[in-house]
Amino acid sequence: MRMNTLTVAELKRRGMAAIEDGLRRGPVHIVKRNRAAAVVLSEDDYQRLAHAKGAAPAGLSAVQWLLSQPATGKRGKANIDTVLKAERDW
Numbered sequence: 001m002r003m004n005t006l007t008v009a010e011l012k013r014r015g016m017a018a019i020e021d022g023l024r025r026g027p028v029h030i031v032k033r034n035r036a037a038a039v040v041l042s043e044d045d046y047q048r049l050a051h052a053k054g055a056a057p058a059g060l061s062a063v064q065w066l067l068s069q070p071a072t073g074k075r076g077k078a079n080i081d082t083v084l085k086a087e088r089d090w
Helices: 008-014 016-023 043-050 062-068 077-089
Strands: 005-007 028-032 035-040
Touching: 005 008, 005 016, 008 016, 008 028, 016 028, 016 035
Parallel strands: 005 028
Antiparallel strands: 028 035
């Protein structure tokens, strides 16, 4: 599956229209200098995440919440890096 990406250059050129077009296909990954820089979500997706079961308690930063979560993944860093590199080179 290919990520729905938008480069910073395209964002500067087309502005909000580029984001709106991208959101029709799901979350938009903003890429700056060939590196993931941000993800833009629709308001519905954001609200779903913000109110999801297990959302961060008030007063806890996103990083603190992430660090408190149990590790459930089975892939190592090397595998993830390889997959991401292949996606970026595609």
